[in-house]
Structures are given as structure tokens and as C-alpha cells.
Amino acid sequence: MTSCFSPDYRTARKLILQKTAAAGDWTHEAFKHPVSGRDGEPVYTDVFWKGPKDATRVLTISSGIHGVEGFCGSAAQCQFIEDAPPLAEDTAILLIHAVNPYGFSHLRRVNENNVDLNRNFIDFDAGLPQNEKYRELYDLLNPDELPPEGADTIIARVEELRASMEALDFMKAVTGGQYEFPDGIQFGGREPAWSRRTMEKIWDSYLSHAAIVVQIDVHTGLGPSGLGLLMMAADDEEPHKALTAEWFGDMFVTPRPHSASDTILGGYMNAGMENHLGARTWVIPMTLEYGTEPAKAVLGMLIEDNWLTHHGDVESERGRDIRQRLLRVFYPDDKAWKDAVLTRARDVFDRALAGLQSLSPEKRYPQ
Numbered sequence: 072m073t074s075c076f077s078p079d080y081r082t083a084r085k086l087i088l089q090k091t092a093a094a095g096d097w098t099h100e101a102f103k104h105p106v107s108g109r110d111g112e113p114v115y116t117d118v119f120w121k122g123p124k125d126a127t128r129v130l131t132i133s134s135g136i137h138g139v140e141g142f143c144g145s146a147a148q149c150q151f152i153e154d155a156p157p158l159a160e161d162t163a164i165l166l167i168h169a170v171n172p173y174g175f176s177h178l179r180r181v182n183e184n185n186v187d188l189n190r191n192f193i194d195f196d197a198g199l200p201q202n203e204k205y206r207e208l209y210d211l212l213n214p215d216e217l218p219p220e221g222a223d224t225i226i227a228r229v230e231e232l233r234a235s236m237e238a239l240d241f242m243k244a245v246t247g248g249q250y251e252f253p254d255g256i257q258f259g260g261r262e263p264a265w266s267r268r269t270m271e272k273i274w275d276s277y278l279s280h281a282a283i284v285v286q287i288d289v290h291t292g293l294g295p296s297g298l299g300l301l302m303m304a305a306d307d308e309e310p311h312k313a314l315t316a317e318w319f320g321d322m323f324v325t326p327r328p329h330s331a332s333d334t335i336l337g338g339y340m341n342a343g344m345e346n347h348l349g350a351r352t353w354v355i356p357m358t359l360e361y362g363t364e365p366a367k368a369v370l371g372m373l374i375e376d377n378w379l380t381h382h383g384d385v386e387s388e389r390g391r392d393i394r395q396r397l398l399r400v401f402y403p404d405d406k407a408w409k410d411a412v413l414t415r416a417r418d419v420f421d422r423a424l425a426g427l428q429s430l431s432p433e434k435r436y437p438q
């Protein structure tokens with residue numbers, strides 16, 4: 072089943088189109104991105120639907136919001152097309168392939184404007200969130216010149232900071248997102264990006280009948296290698312915190328943001344989906360994160376890639392080397408890793424579908 076893994080965006084798209092066409096019971100719609108792919112080819116966010124159009128229970132699985140991380144989610148979706156269990160009545164599956172097709176094709180995590188799309192789903196009318204600590208770290212994280220050996224000395228300094236700060240403060244400062252520096256890592260944008268607007272269109276047109284949505288957004292680059300960690304933001308009293316623990320066992324659950332300072336570490340697509348669909352739809356929003364390499368190696372590659380984009384030459388030997396190493400930090404060329412990814416994906420998706428099919432809207436507000 073490792074044949075579900077592709078070497079590039081174009082192959083990944085072709086494969087999922089072939090698999091859904093061969094299965095015969097999926098509808099397809101393509102949303103063309105305004106900017107071309109790496110070889111000048113058009114790139115798309117593709118949407119696949121299986122089941123009754125007016126189903127009130129929908130399992131949604133999205134891949135590639137962080138472009139280059141899309142290889143993993145694409146393979147997991149591809150496998151699910153082949154071996155998803157039969158659907159119960161009033162249930163449908165919605166697959167969204169390549170939320171950020173530009174980044175998938177160009178081997179970047181961000182979009183064509185350097186935007187981390189999973190920080191872009193904020194309320195821009197409410198004013199931009201401030202990340203003061205990031206401002207202090209801007210020069211360190213976004214150097215004009217990169218030493219020949221890469222980001223090692225920067226990462227050593229970042230690790231010193233990690234040791235001297237509260238864990239949550241460190242996360243907010245370095246990875247929480249920032250809205251001030253368009254050429255910096257973790258930039259969340261200044262307005263809703265194409266991918267966000269496209270996702271909102273997709274939710275409007277496909278989920279208008281949905282009463283319950285179980286959403287799984289697939290990522291790589293966080294956690295122990297090969298492990299698929301399920302994560303969710305939920306408060307204790309929300310019924311899906313206990314329900315998902317029944318379905319999957321222990322998950323990594325963080326409280327929802329409740330104050331302005333919590334807005335940093337926000338802007339996630341899953342939260343955007345909940346806000347967009349509103350109170351009439353019960354969304355159970357999860358992230359499936361597959362570990363690859365240690366966090367400092369991943370951050371080091373983001374720093375190198377961002378330096379390359381703004382100060383280097385992508386087509387130089389060094390540029391190609393950085394992009395290749397970035398690819399491998401989010402998409403290891405390792406059969407055991409790929410096997411572990413697909414085994415875990417099958418289990419998670421099957422349990423999610425079974426869990427969804429056991430729900431009715433009344434369970435949202437238990438007596």
C-alpha cells in the first residue's frame with residue numbers, strides 16, 4: 072500500500088483522481104489555484120464526496136494545508152478510498168486534497184505569500200493578534216545571512232531560550248503565529264488567503280445539510296517519528312472530549328482559547344470550520360500529526376527554507392539542497408515510516424467513521 076505515496080504533487084493528484092474514478096462512487100470538484108506549480112503546471116484543491124448529497128453525518132479529511140506535509144495526508148486519503156468500510160445510511164465522506172496546492176507543488180509549508188495557512192483562520196476584522204515575544208526573536212529566527220552549515224547556531228540559541236522560558240510562552244513566541252512580518256516564519260497573513268476562502272466555499276456547498284461533522288486535518292513534523300498523534304482543542308464540558316477518548320483512547324486535548332493573549336496559537340483551520348459552520352453544526356475537530364524528526368530539526372529547516380525564499384536562490388545547488396532536506400523533514404523516505412503512517416491512518420479513519428455513525432445530534436447536549 073506504500074504505492075499510495077507519491078514523489079511530487081502532480082503524481083499525488085493524478086493518483087487520487089485515478090483511485091476515485093476507479094472506485095466509481097465518488098463525485099469530484101476541482102478549485103484551480105491562481106498561481107502555477109513548480110513546473111508551471113496548474114494546481115488545484117480537489118474535493119471528493121461519497122454518500123448521499125444530503126447526509127447529515129459527514130466525515131471530512133483534509134490534507135496539505137501545510138503544502139509539503141501533503142504527501143502524507145494524500146497517501147492516507149488514497150488508502151481510505153480503496154478500503155473505507157461501507158457507509159451506514161445518512162452518512163457521507165468528504166475528502167479535501169491539497170488545501171495548499173501551491174506549497175505542495177513548490178515544496179514549501181506556506182503559500183505563495185509566505186502565509187502559514189493554519190494561522191490564517193482568524194477574525195481579521197477584530198484586529199491583528201500581537202506576538203511581542205516573536206518581535207524580540209525576529210532577527211534570530213529570520214537572518215539575512217545563513218552560515219554555510221545551516222541553522223545549527225540559531226537552533227542552539229533557540230534551545231537555550233526553550234530551557235529558560237515557560238513551555239507555553241516559548242510555543243507562543245516561536246510557533247504560535249505572527250501577523251507583523253510577512254517575510255518571517257510563522258506569518259499568518261493580513262487577510263483571508265485563497266485557500267481559506269476556497270475552504271469556506273467548500274464548506275458552504277458541501278456541508279449545508281450536515282448536523283454532525285467529524286473533521287481530521289492531517290499533518291507531519293510534530294511528535295515522535297511515525298506516531299500519528301490525534302490532537303483537539305476542547306473544553307472539559309464538551310461532550311466530544313469524552314466521546315473521542317472512547318473512540319481513540321488518549322488524545323492530546325488543549326483548552327480552547329478564551330482570552331486575547333490566547334489568540335496567539337490560534338487561527339487554525341479546524342477552528343475556522345467550526346466558526347464558519349456555526350452553532351447549527353456539531354463539529355468534532357481533530358488534527359492527526361505524524362512525527363518525523365525532532366522539533367529542533369524541523370524548526371531549523373523552516374528557518375533555512377525561509378532564508379532561501381527571501382535571500383537565496385532556489386535554483387542554485389544550495390537552494391535545491393535546502394528544498395530537498397525540507398521535503399525529507401516532512402516526508403521521510405523510509406518504508407517503515409510510511410507503513411506506520413498508513414496503518415495508523417486506517418485505524419483512525421475507521422474509528423472516526425464508526426464513531427460518527429454512532430452519533431445523533433441529541434448526544435451533543437446530554438441530559
Ligand SMILES: [Zn+2]
Nearest residue numbers: 137140290291
Ligand atoms: Zn502542519
